[in-house]
Amino acid sequence: MSDKASTGISRRELLMMIGAMAGSATSYNAMASMGLVEESRFNGPPKLDGDPKGASVLILGAGIAGMVAAMELRNAGYKVKVLEYNSRAGGRNWSIRGGDVYTELGGATQHCEFDKGLYINPGPWRLPYNHHGILDYARRLGVRVEPFQQLNFNAYVHSTQAFGGKPQRYREIQTDYLGHVSELLSKVTQQGKLNEMVSKEDEASLLDSLRRIGALDRRYRYVPGRESSNRRGFQKPPGGGLDARPIYSKDLTGLSEILKSGLWRSIGAGWSTEFQSTIFEPVGGMGKIGEAFGRELADLIEYERKVVKVHQNRKGVEVTYVDPKTDGNPRTVTADYCLCTIPLSVLSQIDLNINPKMQAAINAVPYAAAIKIGLQFKRRFWEQDEHIYGGISYTDLPIGSIGYPNTDYFQPGKGVLLGGYMFGPNAMKFTAMPPEERVKKAVEYGAQIHAQYPQEFDNGVAVGWHRVPWTLGCFGTWTDELRAQHYDDLCQIDHRFLVAGEHASYIPGWQEGAVTSAIDAITRLHHKVINA
Amino acid sequence: MKKTYVKGLAAVLLMAVAGPVLADNAGPSMTDKPTEAASQMPLGEQVYTTTCQECHMPNAMGAEGAGRYPALAKNPKLAAKQYPMVMVVNGSKAMPSFARQLDADEIAAVVNYVRTHFGNNYKDKVTAAEVKAVLPKTGPYEGH
Numbered sequence: 001m002s003d004k005a006s007t008g009i010s011r012r013e014l015l016m017m018i019g020a021m022a023g024s025a026t027s028y029n030a031m032a033s034m035g036l037v038e039e040s041r042f043n044g045p046p047k048l049d050g051d052p053k054g055a056s057v058l059i060l061g062a063g064i065a066g067m068v069a070a071m072e073l074r075n076a077g078y079k080v081k082v083l084e085y086n087s088r089a090g091g092r093n094w095s096i097r098g099g100d101v102y103t104e105l106g107g108a109t110q111h112c113e114f115d116k117g118l119y120i121n122p123g124p125w126r127l128p129y130n131h132h133g134i135l136d137y138a139r140r141l142g143v144r145v146e147p148f149q150q151l152n153f154n155a156y157v158h159s160t161q162a163f164g165g166k167p168q169r170y171r172e173i174q175t176d177y178l179g180h181v182s183e184l185l186s187k188v189t190q191q192g193k194l195n196e197m198v199s200k201e202d203e204a205s206l207l208d209s210l211r212r213i214g215a216l217d218r219r220y221r222y223v224p225g226r227e228s229s230n231r232r233g234f235q236k237p238p239g240g241g242l243d244a245r246p247i248y249s250k251d252l253t254g255l256s257e258i259l260k261s262g263l264w265r266s267i268g269a270g271w272s273t274e275f276q277s278t279i280f281e282p283v284g285g286m287g288k289i290g291e292a293f294g295r296e297l298a299d300l301i302e303y304e305r306k307v308v309k310v311h312q313n314r315k316g317v318e319v320t321y322v323d324p325k326t327d328g329n330p331r332t333v334t335a336d337y338c339l340c341t342i343p344l345s346v347l348s349q350i351d352l353n354i355n356p357k358m359q360a361a362i363n364a365v366p367y368a369a370a371i372k373i374g375l376q377f378k379r380r381f382w383e384q385d386e387h388i389y390g391g392i393s394y395t396d397l398p399i400g401s402i403g404y405p406n407t408d409y410f411q412p413g414k415g416v417l418l419g420g421y422m423f424g425p426n427a428m429k430f431t432a433m434p435p436e437e438r439v440k441k442a443v444e445y446g447a448q449i450h451a452q453y454p455q456e457f458d459n460g461v462a463v464g465w466h467r468v469p470w471t472l473g474c475f476g477t478w479t480d481e482l483r484a485q486h487y488d489d490l491c492q493i494d495h496r497f498l499v500a501g502e503h504a505s506y507i508p509g510w511q512e513g514a515v516t517s518a519i520d521a522i523t524r525l526h527h528k529v530i531n532a
Numbered sequence: 533m534k535k536t537y538v539k540g541l542a543a544v545l546l547m548a549v550a551g552p553v554l555a556d557n558a559g560p561s562m563t564d565k566p567t568e569a570a571s572q573m574p575l576g577e578q579v580y581t582t583t584c585q586e587c588h589m590p591n592a593m594g595a596e597g598a599g600r601y602p603a604l605a606k607n608p609k610l611a612a613k614q615y616p617m618v619m620v621v622n623g624s625k626a627m628p629s630f631a632r633q634l635d636a637d638e639i640a641a642v643v644n645y646v647r648t649h650f651g652n653n654y655k656d657k658v659t660a661a662e663v664k665a666v667l668p669k670t671g672p673y674e675g676h
Contacts (some may be wrong), residue, residue, distance in 0.1 A: 085598045105587075105595035306598055324598070345626030346599035366628035369586065425583070425633055432586040466586050469597025472626050 040512050042133030046523045048076035050530040057525070058083065058319055058333060060310070061341035062301050063091025065500040065514035067293040068137060069339050069522050070300055076526065081333065082297065083305040085324055085470045089297070090290020091341075092123035092471065093511060096374065096461055097285065104467040110435050113376070113459040117408075118416040120374025121286040122463035123474075124511050125403070125418075126150070129278045133515035134289070138282065141292035145280040148406050151270035152391020155404070158449050159396045162261030167393065167449050172253065173263045175215060175232035179222030180255035182214020190220070224250045266394040274510070281406060289511075309351040310338060312496045337529070339521060341501045341514075343367065345472040354494045361486035365503060367473020369427035371464040373399070373442040375419035381452040382417070383409060397445045398426040414458060419446050423474075431464025438462035476503035491517075493524060576645025579638050583630070584646070592650035599626070605650035613658045616643045621666050636663040 057073050059066045062084035074080045096102060098114035114120075126148050127135055138145060153174070156167035188194060189206055198206055211220055215227040222228060229235075229248045236247035258264055269275070282288040294301065306327070309320035317338040323329045340347065345367040352359060382388040382404050390406035403418030419442040422430055430438050439460035447453035465474035478487070483506075491504050500521040505513030573581070581590070587601045588594055594603035609615055620639050623629035630639065640660045647654040 105597050105601065106589045107595075342598070348625040349599040363625050365626075366623050367626045368628075428586045429582045432582055432584075432590075464586065467595075469595075472587075472597070472599050472601070477628065 040130055040132045040507075041516055042131075042136065042512070042519070045136070046072055046519050046526075048072065048522070048526045050526070052076060052078050052526070052529050054079060055337065055529050056080070056316075056335040057337045057339055058317060058335035059339045059341065060307055060319065061091060061501070062086075062089045062290075062294065062297075062303075063341055063501070063514065064093050064134065064137075064290070064293075064511050065502070065518040066091075066339070066341040067290070067297055068133075068515050068518040069341070069500060070297050071293070072519070073522055073526075074297075074300065079335075080300050081335070082301040083307060083319065083321055083333070084301055084303050085306050087303045088290070089294025089301060090287055092474075093286055093290035094123050095119040095121050095285030095287030096463070102461070102463070103469075104435070104464070105469050105472075106467060108435050108467075110461050112374075112461050114374070114416055114461075115376065115414045117284070118376060118414065119285040119287075120372065120416060120418065120461060120463075121281075122372050122374075122465075122468075124286055124509075125281060126274075127280040127282070127511075128274045128276070129280070130273055130276075131510065131512035131515075133519070134511040135280065137293070137515065138289050141289065141296060143288050143292050144283040146283050146407055148279040148281040149390030149404075150275045150277070150279050150392065152388060152404070154386075155388050155391040156393035156395075156402075156449060157263045157266040158393065159261050159263055160448070161396070162257070162263060165448060167395075168253075168261075168263060169233070170266065172232045173258060173261075174267050175228065176222075176253040176255075177258050177264050177267060179214045179216065179228060179231075179252070180258070182210040182216055183220060183222040184255075186210045186214075186216065186220035222252065224248045224252060228252060262396070269392075269394060283407065307342065307350055310340065310497065311351070311353045312338070312494075317496045337496045337525060338498075339518075339525065340497065340499050341518070343471045343473070343501065344476055344503050346470070347499070352497075354497055357489040358492060358494050361490035362499075364482055364486045365476040365478060367466070367471070368475050368477045368509070369422075369424060369431060369464070369466050370474035371420065371422050371427045371430050371438070371462060372418060373420035373430075373438055373460060373462040374416050375439065375442060375446070375460040376414055376416045376458040377452075377456040378414055378458050379456060380405075380411065380415040381456055382415075382450065385452065386450070393449060395445075395449060397448060398422065398430070399442055399445045400426065402446060402449060417446075419443070419460065420462075427464065428466070430462070431466050435462050438464070475509035478503075478508060491521075493528060498525060574641070574645070575638060576641035576643075579634060579642035580645055583634070584642060587627070592646065604646050604652075606652065610647050610652050611654060613643065613647065613654065613656055616646060617658050617663060618666060621663065621668075631667050636660040636667060639663045 056079035059070050059080060059082045062082050066082055067089065070080050070082050096112050097119040098112055098116060100112045101109060103109040127138065127145065153171035155170055157170050157173050158167040186207055189198065189203060207220065210216065214222055215231045216222050217225050217227055225248055232249055234246045235249050238244060238246035304324055305321040306324040307319060307321045311318050316334050316336050318332055318334050319338060320330055320332045342350070344362050344365045348363045388404055389409050390404050393402045395401065399420035400422045403421065405415055405417070420430070430441065433441065439462050442460065443453050443457050465471060490499060498521050500518040502508055502510060502513035502517065504517040507513030507516070588604050592603060592605040594601040604610070617639065620643060621629060621631050637660045640658045640663050643658045646652065
């Protein structure tokens with residue numbers, strides 16, 4: 001621990017701390033304003049009472065939104081048909097497993113060579129406990145789930161600009177940060193500088209809480225000792241027998257060093273509601289949910305249908321589709337109503353006759369760059385050598401993070417890591433590379449965190465979402481301004497046409513957005529049909 | 533290649549926009565330096581190969597799946613230099629605006645690069661000053 005940090009607080013350090021706290025408050029407010037810290041509005045399956053009298057609904061897209069709608073409308077007595085571009089169900093609910101073949105826009109084809117049972121989820125990979133809707137459908141479809149570790153105290157936080165580029169354990173950085181901040185606040189409190197903000201009565205409780213939360217000693221100091229070592233780990237941990245006496249951890253990181261490192265940014269990464277325990281994942285890959293929906297709705301879904309035109313008239317809706325492989329063999333199907341879950345990136349290019357406001361909304365939303373890279377290694381060295389069982393390490397390298405598998409712990413044989421998960425400019429840059437180059441770069445960067453990478457690397461796959469043929473992007477990137485201008489127009493029923501999907505939700509990029517959007521859409525549609 | 537403050541802004545913008553997913557990230561990358569080969573490229577080519585070709589493809593032929601990315605190669609719409617400039621600044625449909633990810637020099641360079649490559653051969657150039665004139669003056673994230 002640096003003398004400076006234990007003996008006093010510089011004005012600059014205090015300002016930096018306040019800045020750090022204001023920063024997290026700012027992002028909390030930004031997220032709250034987008035509804036992102038709200039729990040799901042899901043309140044059980046929709047109750048679609050009343051007779052639809054044989055009304056038919058054509059659903060475009062067999063992703064989560066389309067299949068939730070198809071299942072519920074079928075159960076309510078509608079005639080339902082689903083048209084899907086791909087030859088599988090699920091959409092972005094998708095796992096790539098050994099033996100799978102994936103061809104992206106531009107023609108690059110990847111053959112996944114993972115071992116049996118190993119997979120990567122290119123799209124969603126987490127089911128937060130408070131996303132009640134998607135979890136309820138997983139349960140109803142008999143999809144088994146297991147815990148997803150978001151926060152692993154023994155995983156790394158890493159900056160190329162700090163600690164000589166050596167990755168630090170989350171547990172140490174988190175403990176040291178909280179320790180120093182608590183000590184500083186204790187000092188200020190004891191010096192009576194909070195007089196106007198904290199009553200005399202509360203002062204004792206505040207000090208007591210700081211001592212416990214900061215792992216401070218009895219004199220409110222963050223120093224080597226039992227309290228700090230119980231949190232950040234011992235230099236020599238307690239054991240049994242003659243040589244059992246523990247040695248306390250002495251190398252507490254100084255406050256200034258932590259602040260300069262920027263690693264405090266990672267401390268709160270798992271604290272927002274979507275990342276709090278408990279989070280789940282389907283056993284065997286996220287794609288298990290889409291696959292289960294596909295089996296349930298096997299007689300409703302028609303695959304390899306590329307929609308090119310949706311026109312409505314007084315009597316119904318006409319949808320024209322072609323064969324995606326040839327763009328030929330146009331066919332037309334009709335229905336009373338059309339629920340369209342096609343991503344706006346694609347829908348904005350389809351011939352529609354809808355009201356101009358809705359069309360403007362469809363045209364207004366850009367789609368995000370994102371990329372995920374799955375890397376198979378010859379052994380689970382992160383467990384065997386570093387005792388990291390699941391969770392995520394964070395880095396300022398372009399790969400952003402490394403995700404460890406949350407299943408099959410201690411198994412011999414190979415294992416698959418999420419070797420990169422990027423957004424924004426880094427995702428664009430990586431997606432612009434050929435797939436094998438993306439994998440090669442992810443191995444090069446990852447080797448700065450795990451030295452075992454070059455020796456143990458086996459093979460990999462990389463999915464850049466701007467190159468995915470059926471979404472042209474990861475998710476709709478709404479801003480507050482775009483929502484104010486277009487969101488309500490997008491979600492209206494236009495005569496016989498309406499949309500659903502994560503893009504028609506305030507939970508962008510999450511499956512819960514697709515579920516709640518679909519339920520809201522079909523509930524309003526049903527009301528219209530019953531009262532027609 | 534990018535100025536740090538521009539990148540910082542881009543990161544803040546993406547944080548605000550992407551929210552749930554980006555909350556995962558440790559923070560803006562500090563090591564996003566061009567590779568040695570890239571740094572020897574002219575600026576316009578650097579921007580094209582690290583950004584535009586993600587969707588418009590290395591040969592600028594675009595691609596088609598359920599939807600399509602238009603080809604920039606031999607594209608007569610590039611005849612008016614304002615057209616690609618405004619496209620890059622404002623975005624269009626699924627294409628995002630690059631007004632905060634790229635600076636005026638980079639936008640001018642890449643527009644000029646595309647208009648003189650891939651079978652396009654237009655002599656007139658876009659200047660950084662012309663780009664600045666159409667860049668948004670203020671925005672919701674300027675204060676950060």
